[in-house]
Amino acid sequence: MSSVKKARRFNPDRDVAPWKGAYVPYDILKEAFVALLAVAVLIVVMAAVFSSPDDPSITLKKWSAVNPVDFAQTAITELDGSSGTATYGPPYNATPDAAQHMGFFEPAQWFGVHQPINTAQDFVIGPLRTLPNQQLLQRALDVYQGASAAQQSAWTTAYEKAVANATDVQGRLHVPAGRYGPVGYIIGSLTAMAQTGGLDGTLLSEGQFYNTDYTKPLLFLADGSYLESLAGAQHLQGSQWGMMNETGNYPGQAWLWLYTMWYQVAPMNTSSNADLEVWAIMMLLSVGLIFLPFIPILRSIPRWTRVYKLIWRRHYRELATT
Amino acid sequence: MVLGALLAALVNLGGTGKYIHWGFIQISVANFIVIILMIVVFILAILLPFPKRKGDRQ
Amino acid sequence: MSIDTDIGAESGPGGPGPTTAESRQWTARVRHTAESAFPPDQLLPDRQPAYMASWIYVFGVLTVVSLAWVIITGCILAIMGPSWWHVSSTGHFVNSLHLWSVEFFFFFMVIHLWGKFFMAAWRGNRRLTWATGVIAFLVSVPAAFTGYISQQNFDSQWISTQAKDGINATGAGAVWNVLNFGQMLMWHIVLLPIGVIIIAGLHVLMVRRRGIVPPFAVGDAHSETPVAAPLEEPA
Numbered sequence: 001m002s003s004v005k006k007a008r009r010f011n012p013d014r015d016v017a018p019w020k021g022a023y024v025p026y027d028i029l030k031e032a033f034v035a036l037l038a039v040a041v042l043i044v045v046m047a048a049v050f051s052s053p054d055d056p057s058i059t060l061k062k063w064s065a066v067n068p069v070d071f072a073q074t075a076i077t078e079l080d081g082s083s084g085t086a087t088y089g090p091p092y093n094a095t096p097d098a099a100q101h102m103g104f105f106e107p108a109q110w111f112g113v114h115q116p117i118n119t120a121q122d123f124v125i126g127p128l129r130t131l132p133n134q135q136l137l138q139r140a141l142d143v144y145q146g147a148s149a150a151q152q153s154a155w156t157t158a159y160e161k162a163v164a165n166a167t168d169v170q171g172r173l174h175v176p177a178g179r180y181g182p183v184g185y186i187i188g189s190l191t192a193m194a195q196t197g198g199l200d201g202t203l204l205s206e207g208q209f210y211n212t213d214y215t216k217p218l219l220f221l222a223d224g225s226y227l228e229s230l231a232g233a234q235h236l237q238g239s240q241w242g243m244m245n246e247t248g249n250y251p252g253q254a255w256l257w258l259y260t261m262w263y264q265v266a267p268m269n270t271s272s273n274a275d276l277e278v279w280a281i282m283m284l285l286s287v288g289l290i291f292l293p294f295i296p297i298l299r300s301i302p303r304w305t306r307v308y309k310l311i312w313r314r315h316y317r318e319l320a321t322t
Numbered sequence: 323m324v325l326g327a328l329l330a331a332l333v334n335l336g337g338t339g340k341y342i343h344w345g346f347i348q349i350s351v352a353n354f355i356v357i358i359l360m361i362v363v364f365i366l367a368i369l370l371p372f373p374k375r376k377g378d379r380q
Numbered sequence: 381m382s383i384d385t386d387i388g389a390e391s392g393p394g395g396p397g398p399t400t401a402e403s404r405q406w407t408a409r410v411r412h413t414a415e416s417a418f419p420p421d422q423l424l425p426d427r428q429p430a431y432m433a434s435w436i437y438v439f440g441v442l443t444v445v446s447l448a449w450v451i452i453t454g455c456i457l458a459i460m461g462p463s464w465w466h467v468s469s470t471g472h473f474v475n476s477l478h479l480w481s482v483e484f485f486f487f488f489m490v491i492h493l494w495g496k497f498f499m500a501a502w503r504g505n506r507r508l509t510w511a512t513g514v515i516a517f518l519v520s521v522p523a524a525f526t527g528y529i530s531q532q533n534f535d536s537q538w539i540s541t542q543a544k545d546g547i548n549a550t551g552a553g554a555v556w557n558v559l560n561f562g563q564m565l566m567w568h569i570v571l572l573p574i575g576v577i578i579i580a581g582l583h584v585l586m587v588r589r590r591g592i593v594p595p596f597a598v599g600d601a602h603s604e605t606p607v608a609a610p611l612e613e614p615a
Contacts, residue, residue: 026428047476051331107551114554212562222541275549293502315431
């Protein structure tokens with residue numbers, strides 16, 4: 001294929017004549033070696049002076065100890081299926097109309113449920129069932145599971161009302177009395193199980209010895225306010241441009257500035273489909289950047305702004321004098 | 323290793339982060355410094371004279 | 381398959397061409413294609429055009445060596461495993477080296493991008509060079525992201541539980557589970573580094589293939605058709 005034969009008009013934003021001018025010796029391997037050493041010095045100095053952050057992870061144990069009321073308030077929503085995870089939709093469950101969409105475009109729905117989570121079973125009943133020698137607890141669970149859906153709902157609704165006024169007395173949960181049947185005992189036991197650390201282990205292991213999938217404990221943590229409040233204190237929340245940030249005063253991910261900016265502007269900042277909308281915008285802009293050489297006006301900006309005159313000023317000076 | 327202990331951070335970047343609020347923009351001081359540095363380095367890279375090579379001109 | 385003794389046929393200006401027997405071979409054809417695309421003095425040139433006279437040109441190599449340090453420090457972390465840096469101050473120092481080499485990687489890469497943009501470095505059939513550069517940046521972002529969520533600390537907990545909403549909305553969350561430490565760690569240390577290295581490698585090969593873009597011709601700033609300039613022939 002020879003483009004020289006094609007009758008194509010020269011476009012200075014697309015084409016350039018091949019260089020027929022002078023060459024100078026240039027040792028690219030030596031340059032690379034010097035650069036390798038220079039960057040080594042830079043990273044050693046930065047690592048020595050600034051180190052790197054390592055805020056310890058939080059556990060369900062820590063959460064339930066620091067704020068047992070918030071833990072219990074979250075746990076009841078896991079049992080009655082009203083928590084963030086329980087109503088999330090795909091990929092965790094098939095909650096109708098939960099998946100984000102843009103018009104007919106609803107990819108989460110199309111891909112479906114592939115990380116199935118039943119919060120009542122997986123976060124509450126299942127872990128409690130693993131506890132040995134707890135006859136009263138097992139009886140409470142039997143009563144709850146044996147009751148009708150309407151009865152279960154009546155109990156959980158009553159408990160949610162009561163736990164809104166719960167108090168934390170030296171780390172122990174105190175919930176005002178109410179007609180919530182076995183649910184009070186169930187949630188109280190789960191809170192106590194969390195405070196021993198047993199819930200962290202049970203949710204992670206899922207009955208196996210080895211596991212590296214933290215989906216369940218992370219989703220449970222994220223449903224509560226403790227993780228979120230710690231993040232807010234570190235300026236990491238979405239509305240705080242958190243995606244760019246790191247804990248403390250460390251630099252974060254400045255390259256995510258455009259991605260996170262869209263979440264702050266209308267209509268995305270109030271949209272329930274914000275994530276999909278922002279992804280769509282960023283995909284479009286990314287494709288645009290890849291194909292920039294084909295886009296008129298945008299590809300002319302370098303020629304119009306003439307920054308190149310500074311970059312190649314020696315070349316233009318030499319041209320002018322010859 | 324002792325070396326690791328010796329090389330613990332000389333400047334503590336932990337603690338409460340400092341942030342700049344400008345209209346709807348919120349940016350950490352750290353990120354702001356990084357971005358300013360990038361712009362400064364870019365400008366310097368363009369403006370600073372590059373050493374001339376006394377080489378064969380082919 | 382008979383052994384062909386008539387190898388290394390007559391040389392011409394383009395180098396030895398394959399014999400009739402060789403030209404059917406995949407090996408010979410791949411070698412011949414590679415040799416014509418990248419003659420040794422073009423793959424490892426000892427000279428550059430005289431217009432390469434600006435510090436902006438060093439940011440490509442600075443990006444590559446920063447990537448080298450990301451990988452080297454990552455390998456040291458891999459020797460001792462993902463919990464090492466939480467329990468050892470040496471490990472913490474190596475983790476710091478890894479983090480700062482990532483910060484410098486992006487720092488230099490973005491300055492390199494700005495420089496190449498203002499040079500309109502895609503001109504003269506260099507659009508694939510530009511495209512591989514942008515794709516290298518785009519693949520580096522998830523490579524860094526999976527690193528953040530592999531830290532096994534508070535940062536990882538927060539970042540993963542937030543990012544899941546973005547990823548799940550696209551449907552990718554059905555398979556790519558950011559809350560699954562094992563999966564994310566393997567993407568971070570195996571799949572994404574391989575992707576970044578291959579794409580960055582292709583990018584550097586493209587630069588070697590086409591050479592660095594010549595300056596705008598005098599008169600380009602004002603007109604679309606300057607004094608008759610021939611189009612650059614694709615190599």
